[in-house]
Amino acid sequence: MQKKITIDPVTRVEGHGRVTIHLDEYGKVEDSFFHIVEFRGFERFIQGHPYWEAPVLVQRLCGICPVSHHLAAAKAIDQLVGVDPEDLSPAAHKLRKLLHYGQIFQSHALHFFYLASPDLLFGVDAPVEKRNVFAVAIENKELARKGILMRKFGQEIIQAIAGKKIHGVAAVPGGMHKTLDAAEREYFLNGKDIPSIDTMIEWSQEIVDFIKGYHEKHRIMMDSFAEFPSGHLGMVDEQGNLELYHGKLRAIDGTGNITLPDVNTQDYQQYFAEGVERWSYMKFPYLKELGRENGWNRVGPLARINICNTIPTPLAEKERQAFIAFTGKKVNNSTLYSHWARLIEILHCAEVMRDLLHDDEIMSSDLVREGKPRLEGIGIIEAPRGTLTHHYQIDEKGMITRCNLIVSTTHNNEAMNRAVRWVANNVISQKGAITDGMLNQVEVAIRAYDPCLSCATQALGQMALQVELYNYEGELIDERITSGN
Amino acid sequence: MNASPPATKILLIGIGNSGRSDDALGWKFLDTFDAFPCWFDFEYRYQLQVEDAELISRYKKVIFVDASREVIKDGASLHACIPTPSASFTTHKLDPGTVLWLARELYTAQTEAYVMAIAGTEWELHHGLSTIARTNLQKALSLFLDFILHANLLQPKAEAVA
Numbered sequence: 337m338q339k340k341i342t343i344d345p346v347t348r349v350e351g352h353g354r355v356t357i358h359l360d361e362y363g364k365v366e367d368s369f370f371h372i373v374e375f376r377g378f379e380r381f382i383q384g385h386p387y388w389e390a391p392v393l394v395q396r397l398c399g400i401c402p403v404s405h406h407l408a409a410a411k412a413i414d415q416l417v418g419v420d421p422e423d424l425s426p427a428a429h430k431l432r433k434l435l436h437y438g439q440i441f442q443s444h445a446l447h448f449f450y451l452a453s454p455d456l457l458f459g460v461d462a463p464v465e466k467r468n469v470f471a472v473a474i475e476n477k478e479l480a481r482k483g484i485l486m487r488k489f490g491q492e493i494i495q496a497i498a499g500k501k502i503h504g505v506a507a508v509p510g511g512m513h514k515t516l517d518a519a520e521r522e523y524f525l526n527g528k529d530i531p532s533i534d535t536m537i538e539w540s541q542e543i544v545d546f547i548k549g550y551h552e553k554h555r556i557m558m559d560s561f562a563e564f565p566s567g568h569l570g571m572v573d574e575q576g577n578l579e580l581y582h583g584k585l586r587a588i589d590g591t592g593n594i595t596l597p598d599v600n601t602q603d604y605q606q607y608f609a610e611g612v613e614r615w616s617y618m619k620f621p622y623l624k625e626l627g628r629e630n631g632w633n634r635v636g637p638l639a640r641i642n643i644c645n646t647i648p649t650p651l652a653e654k655e656r657q658a659f660i661a662f663t664g665k666k667v668n669n670s671t672l673y674s675h676w677a678r679l680i681e682i683l684h685c686a687e688v689m690r691d692l693l694h695d696d697e698i699m700s701s702d703l704v705r706e707g708k709p710r711l712e713g714i715g716i717i718e719a720p721r722g723t724l725t726h727h728y729q730i731d732e733k734g735m736i737t738r739c740n741l742i743v744s745t746t747h748n749n750e751a752m753n754r755a756v757r758w759v760a761n762n763v764i765s766q767k768g769a770i771t772d773g774m775l776n777q778v779e780v781a782i783r784a785y786d787p788c789l790s791c792a793t794q795a796l797g798q799m800a801l802q803v804e805l806y807n808y809e810g811e812l813i814d815e816r817i818t819s820g821n
Numbered sequence: 822m823n824a825s826p827p828a829t830k831i832l833l834i835g836i837g838n839s840g841r842s843d844d845a846l847g848w849k850f851l852d853t854f855d856a857f858p859c860w861f862d863f864e865y866r867y868q869l870q871v872e873d874a875e876l877i878s879r880y881k882k883v884i885f886v887d888a889s890r891e892v893i894k895d896g897a898s899l900h901a902c903i904p905t906p907s908a909s910f911t912t913h914k915l916d917p918g919t920v921l922w923l924a925r926e927l928y929t930a931q932t933e934a935y936v937m938a939i940a941g942t943e944w945e946l947h948h949g950l951s952t953i954a955r956t957n958l959q960k961a962l963s964l965f966l967d968f969i970l971h972a973n974l975l976q977p978k979a980e981a982v983a
Contacts, residue, residue, distance in 0.1 A: 473923055
């Protein structure tokens with residue numbers, strides 16, 4: 337009898353998603369889908385608003401990565417007042433970078449310590465009551481405490497610059513509205529009230545060492561789990577180094593061949609298109625030249641480590657080299673290596689924050705530049721989860737007439753679906769009884785991409801994730817639902 | 822920024838969203854006390870998160886204030902917060918009891934915590950409280966003042982007034 341498995345909601349991810357797996361009468365997987373069922377709306381209802389509201393409004397897409405949306409929108413809005421990224425004042429540029437790297441640091445810390453670590457510490461087959469941060473708190477207090485303080489450090493950087501940890505306001509058209517004073521800077525350097533930035537670097541290094549040890553012990557699983565070739569997309573600087581705030585877009589295929597050769601972000605429309613499927617609100621971006629079937633890319637930490645020539649901070653670069661030496665591959669296509677890549681980026685962010693915090697220019701009052709107004713602006717940054725695009729057009733009165741958002745998680749849509757299919761085919765198919773551990777592996781595959789499903793569809797309202805099992809007659813025979821309330 | 826708080830200060834954590842009508846009740850409650858920073862510290866939250874455990878661990882007394890969809894007799898209620906580990910589908914939205922549990926587990930905190938629930942009726946995208954919520958907010962304030970005076974929670978020591 338044909339069956340359909342549904343996981344709904346997928347847990348320990350940002351947002352509400354659902355997985356359905358269709359089995360034939362012999363229990364073999366026929367097909368699988370990762371559905372994103374949240375409502376999509378921000379692109380539409382921002383129309384008619386004045387352009388300067390965009391960085392404030394669009395960050396409401398998310399409570400985890402609002403800074404990313406704020407800054408991507410700000411980069412676009414700069415252009416509407418005639419200021420290109422290279423024309424920002426040095427102080428504004430550095431303050432935005434500090435804000436951005438603080439955001440990535442706290443977001444990566446949240447994902448690793450709160451969402452992913454239970455799977456790594458207790459195993460994907462662990463009882464469900466152990467697969468959460470509370471079990472981590474009981475069994476590994478030191479790890480939990482460090483995770484909390486690392487997340488807090490990033491959030492306090494955000495608060496110092498933007499006024500609030502969530503949905504603050506830092507960027508204004510053409511620059512920043514606030515600088516840091518000496519006391520604010522000292523707070524992050526002296527370690528009196530919170531652990532210092534040097535401690536953040538030390539702890540980041542420790543957690544990278546932890547994941548290296550984990551990979552050595554679980555190499556076969558980490559290598560093979562949800563391993564499949566794909567494109568990889570991210571941003572690099574003029575020298576091809578990892579860059580997260582402003583640079584050029586580069587993509588490679590699953591063997592390392594360049595498929596997008598360091599193009600200007602302003603030209604993204606020449607290269608990218610978005611596909612749709614009837615079973616998901618989340619779109620499927622792809623490179624036009626390669627088409628919908630072959631042009632999709634992974635984005636985020638693993639993709640960024642794959643595409644860059646080097647990481648421009650010494651400790652993280654050393655870890656990137658160790659990562660490449662361990663895998664022995666030019667391009668890593670194994671889903672679970674995303675965790676290792678994410679932790680290398682945590683270390684990189686900490687190093688960049690340290691350098692910026694020691695730069696006196698972050699206390700300069702030269703914050704805003706002006707230029708000749710335009711009617712179109714495009715802002716692209718590397719958000720924690722990958723390449724994030726904000727594109728706005730306005731009328732002569734400055735009202736937004738068109739908005740296009742290509743959110744990081746949408747780039748990973750195809751990859752997440754393929755990862756689900758890999759688990760369905762390799763873990764669930766023709767195995768007889770479906771265990772909780774098997775279903776958790778579906779979630780482990782999705783969770784590695786750290787999807788932000790509310791961002792990806794610009795959701796409103798409450799969120800959760802769901803898995804369903806159907807028979808060949810379309811009857812629901814099993815389901816798992818985790819409430820979003 | 823978070824320097825260590827004076828030992829006598831009470832932390833008020835308002836949970837909610839001022840853009841969703843009566844969900845602003847927690848924040849409005851805090852706004853009422855912002856003239857008394859010598860006695861209270863204030864934190865405004867959309868949702869409670871894991872790191873709030875570290876925050877509350879540094880206080881002796883914490884009051885979580887949140888809007889409630891439930892009908893509450895007298896419009897508001899104040900009760901002791903019971904530490905409870907409860908995992909939801911996400912770790913980005915925790916109950917006060919879970920945050921308190923984490924504070925005790927991770928930081929051996931002796932924090933005494935209470936939950937003030939204020940009944941609301943409107944939850945759509947809108948700025949401003951409903952008439953019922955405004956009435957219930959006043960009831961909550963009376964309840965809270967009675968509580969802190971009865972329990973003698975406000976201790977006007979020099980360190981608290983500094």
